[in-house]
Amino acid sequence: MLEYRTQGYNGYSVKYSPFFDSRIAVAASANFGLVGNGRIYVLGLTPNGIVAEKWFDTQDSLFDTSWSEVHENQLLTAGGDGSVKLFDITLADFPVQSWQEHAREVFSVQWNLVAKDTFLSSSWDGTVKIWNPNASASLTTLPTHSCTYSAAFSPHNPSTVSCVSSDSHLRIFDLRTPASASNHLTFSIPIHTPPKPRMGVPAPVGIQPSEALSHDWNKYRDTIVATAGVDRLIRTFDIRAPNAGPIAVLPGHDYAVRRITWSPHLSDILLSASYDMTCRVWTDGSAMGAGTMKQDNTLEDPMVLGGGRQMGSMGRHTEFVTGVDWCLFGAEGWCASTGWDERVLVWDCKAIMQ
Amino acid sequence: MANQTGSGQKAQERLSQVTNHLSSSSKSGKQALLEQHPDDHLHSAVLRPAWHLDPAVTSLRPELIYCQIVVTCALRTPITKGGRGGFKDTQAADLLHGAFTSLIQRSGIDPALVEDIAVGAVLAPGGGATEFRAAALAAGFPVSTAVKSLNRQCSSGLQACVDIANAIRAGVIEVGIGAGAESMSTQYGPQAVSEFSELLESHKSAAECKVPMGVLSEKMAKEKGISRADQDKFAASSFQKAVEAQKKGLFDEEIAPLKVKWTDPKTEKEQTITVSKDDGVREGITPESLSKIKAAFAKDGSIHAGNASQISDGAAAVLLMKRSTAQRLGQKIVGKFVQASIVGVPPLLMGVGPAAAIPVVLQKTGLNKDEVDIWEINEAFASQCLYCINDLGIDIKKVNPKGGAIAFGHPLGVTGARQVSTLLTELKRTNQRIGVTSMCIGTGMGMAAVWVAE
Numbered sequence: 001m002l003e004y005r006t007q008g009y010n011g012y013s014v015k016y017s018p019f020f021d022s023r024i025a026v027a028a029s030a031n032f033g034l035v036g037n038g039r040i041y042v043l044g045l046t047p048n049g050i051v052a053e054k055w056f057d058t059q060d061s062l063f064d065t066s067w068s069e070v071h072e073n074q075l076l077t078a079g080g081d082g083s084v085k086l087f088d089i090t091l092a093d094f095p096v097q098s099w100q101e102h103a104r105e106v107f108s109v110q111w112n113l114v115a116k117d118t119f120l121s122s123s124w125d126g127t128v129k130i131w132n133p134n135a136s137a138s139l140t141t142l143p144t145h146s147c148t149y150s151a152a153f154s155p156h157n158p159s160t161v162s163c164v165s166s167d168s169h170l171r172i173f174d175l176r177t178p179a180s181a182s183n184h185l186t187f188s189i190p191i192h193t194p195p196k197p198r199m200g201v202p203a204p205v206g207i208q209p210s211e212a213l214s215h216d217w218n219k220y221r222d223t224i225v226a227t228a229g230v231d232r233l234i235r236t237f238d239i240r241a242p243n244a245g246p247i248a249v250l251p252g253h254d255y256a257v258r259r260i261t262w263s264p265h266l267s268d269i270l271l272s273a274s275y276d277m278t279c280r281v282w283t284d285g286s287a288m289g290a291g292t293m294k295q296d297n298t299l300e301d302p303m304v305l306g307g308g309r310q311m312g313s314m315g316r317h318t319e320f321v322t323g324v325d326w327c328l329f330g331a332e333g334w335c336a337s338t339g340w341d342e343r344v345l346v347w348d349c350k351a352i353m354q
Numbered sequence: 355m356a357n358q359t360g361s362g363q364k365a366q367e368r369l370s371q372v373t374n375h376l377s378s379s380s381k382s383g384k385q386a387l388l389e390q391h392p393d394d395h396l397h398s399a400v401l402r403p404a405w406h407l408d409p410a411v412t413s414l415r416p417e418l419i420y421c422q423i424v425v426t427c428a429l430r431t432p433i434t435k436g437g438r439g440g441f442k443d444t445q446a447a448d449l450l451h452g453a454f455t456s457l458i459q460r461s462g463i464d465p466a467l468v469e470d471i472a473v474g475a476v477l478a479p480g481g482g483a484t485e486f487r488a489a490a491l492a493a494g495f496p497v498s499t500a501v502k503s504l505n506r507q508c509s510s511g512l513q514a515c516v517d518i519a520n521a522i523r524a525g526v527i528e529v530g531i532g533a534g535a536e537s538m539s540t541q542y543g544p545q546a547v548s549e550f551s552e553l554l555e556s557h558k559s560a561a562e563c564k565v566p567m568g569v570l571s572e573k574m575a576k577e578k579g580i581s582r583a584d585q586d587k588f589a590a591s592s593f594q595k596a597v598e599a600q601k602k603g604l605f606d607e608e609i610a611p612l613k614v615k616w617t618d619p620k621t622e623k624e625q626t627i628t629v630s631k632d633d634g635v636r637e638g639i640t641p642e643s644l645s646k647i648k649a650a651f652a653k654d655g656s657i658h659a660g661n662a663s664q665i666s667d668g669a670a671a672v673l674l675m676k677r678s679t680a681q682r683l684g685q686k687i688v689g690k691f692v693q694a695s696i697v698g699v700p701p702l703l704m705g706v707g708p709a710a711a712i713p714v715v716l717q718k719t720g721l722n723k724d725e726v727d728i729w730e731i732n733e734a735f736a737s738q739c740l741y742c743i744n745d746l747g748i749d750i751k752k753v754n755p756k757g758g759a760i761a762f763g764h765p766l767g768v769t770g771a772r773q774v775s776t777l778l779t780e781l782k783r784t785n786q787r788i789g790v791t792s793m794c795i796g797t798g799m800g801m802a803a804v805w806v807a808e
Contacts, residue, residue, distance in 0.1 A: 031365075032372075033368060034365040034368045034369050034372075035362070035364070035365035035368075061368075080364075080368075105368070147371075210378055211374070211375065211378070213375065230374075230375050230378045231378075255375075255376060256375040256376065256378070258375075275375060275376055
């Protein structure tokens with residue numbers, strides 16, 4: 001396990017470069033992101049450990065970052081002052097571009113993985129905005145009317161945008177639809193909907209809506225989205241059946257789940273980061289053989305659905321874990337995490353599997 | 355940072371957002387209450403020094419900061435009959451000294467680590483502030499250990515524990531003692547209240563504050579329809595429970611015996627005796643035997659010496675600290691302080707205090723009344739205690755399982771601290787977890803607190 005200390009700054013997000021297997025960006029904030037400066041680190045993984053290759057300071061906290069998909073030296077930041085900034089790590093001090101449209105804290109930014117000329121941002125102000133790096137104003141604003149912690153482009157379709165927000169809903173937008181009264185909203189799924197009743201299982205009780213903090217598109221199955229948030233549960237949904245409820249529910253975290261991400265290598269593997277100070281690896285039970293031991297076991301946690309299970313837990317962080325990401329290159333299983341303990345850990349999931 | 359006010363508010367909004375993520379994701383009610391997490395777990399972030407450097411952050415709401423406060427030792431002296439019992443010739447401060455020395459010895463705490471001591475006392479002139487500080491020094495606490503006395507009438511002992519817990523929670527101190535000391539033998543009398551001015555006399559509720567407890571409880575019993583037979587039955591059962599508990603030795607663990615000088619009233623000779631038992635507990639009390647006693651406050655009244663709390667002497671002390679401190683010091687954790695409530699009620703209905711305070715503390719902690727395993731509700735009068743039990747709709751079998759103030763006495767400032775040791779030892783013995791202590795308070799108030807045995 002490699003470690004880097006973001007002295008004086010509490011981590012909020014970590015992202016592997018899509019171009020280099022040895023480069024990581026970390027968005028961090030002074031004073032736990034409550035007040036004060038932000039800092040975006042570009043870290044290099046070297047034979048001598050992790051070294052900071054570059055950093056930029058910002059006036060307000062930073063909550064997320066995303067690497068450009070077209071330019072290996074550029075990356076976006078999500079700022080507490082409502083700004084979205086584009087930095088070039090070959091330049092000194094200042095961002096190459098800054099967009100100031102959001103009225104409140106920006107909580108997520110993501111570059112479009114397919115049509116690489118757009119990116120998006122989501123904010124506490126209840127909107128998701130679509131941007132082009134060459135345009136000075138946003139292209140589209142998608143309202144959610146609710147603090148939106150996480151938004152993403154589908155990795156399979158450049159026009160499909162999803163987001164989760166504090167109103168406990170997963171929204172799917174299709175930018176190809178006319179911008180009518182619905183503002184491209186195709187449908188929205190209440191995340192807290194209990195699963196459909198099953199044979200031999202007591203009918204699920206009502207679950208309170210709770211803030212959804214993170215979500216991610218499966219990299220192989222183009223209709224599968226995982227969500228997670230304050231109710232400690234990770235769920236997966238199939239957007240072909242938006243009314244069917246979750247297809248998998250994974251309980252286990254002791255406090256709110258701050259971030260989840262699907263493996264770039266395996267279609268059933270998820271990685272999560274939580275306020276309970278752990279990162280956990282999960283299978284959603286969809287891979288062949290992964291869920292066979294579960295279906296008829298009545299002693300399992302009644303919340304478990306879909307035959308998934310926790311495969312391992314990493315407890316080396318000593319504060320809330322806020323960011324986690326998979327390395328896209330090399331042997332599957334390497335990942336990086338960051339949190340309020342001012343640390344970035346780079347580690348191998350395979351080492352913590354039970 | 356051009357606008358400090360703006361950024362302060364923003365910081366507060368961001369903090370409450372994170373706090374919501376945490377509090378909404380924590381388990382609810384009983385389950386959450388029973389969880390043991392070191393305070394350095396989730397909330398250390400909030401207590402880090404870096405925070406306090408920034409003026410925008412120092413204005414943040416302190417109630418968002420919380421940690422777990424644990425009890426590592428709770429004990430009491432025996433409680434003895436006022437004027438006649440084993441402590442009749444012992445000053446309150448000497449009783450307190452006895453509780454302190456036993457606490458230091460039993461807990462093994464280094465006295466130098468105790469930063470503050472709060473002592474509840476009701477009758478001592480000047481609050482007892484001077485002699486309690488002296489008692490702490492004499493008991494072996496160094497000069498660096500601060501002492502205060504406080505008076506919230508019958509809840510002073512509990513208030514002392516809550517004050518210390520809050521001071522620990524707020525980071526003012528790290529280790530403290532909540533205590534109570536009362537010598538009703540030497541200090542009971544009218545001098546405890548100064549004359550009411552014309553201003554107070556001319557205000558209705560204000561003037562009602564000085565109506566004697568017995569008189570107003572008599573009125574309340576009549577008003578609320580608590581019959582003499584019910585009161586006597588309740589009082590007799592308190593005696594019977596206490597007798598049985600005493601026979602089984604259930605008080606032995608919490609009682610710290612005390613050696614005192616005592617003058618034999620017959621021979622007038624002073625001798626040294628060791629008091630190790632509550633001497634107000636009488637055998638053979640039945641509702642029938644109580645029914646023969648004449649009412650004390652009204653001719654047609656229902657309240658008498660047998661169904662009201664006894665006048666008594668005693669002291670109690672509770673050692674409190676953060677869970678992480680206890681673990682660091684190797685202190686044995688016996689329980690946890692969770693939350694307290696304090697409410698006001700009409701002065702003439704002061705007896706309903708617990709019925710008003712208990713729902714508030716349950717609501718604060720998300721507990722259901724059925725989830726409470728033991729209730730320690732002070733028996734100031736059988737009438738008011740019984741009223742509160744009925745009004746709250748709680749199981750009377752869970753109330754004061756070892757008897758209460760009717761059987762072994764109510765040294766005013768001590769009771770709140772005494773209940774902690776009584777409650778925690780009984781919860782542990784019966785392998786139960788959650789307890790509530792509560793009492794009514796003269797001038798019309800009620801206080802309650804939730805504790806968890808560990």
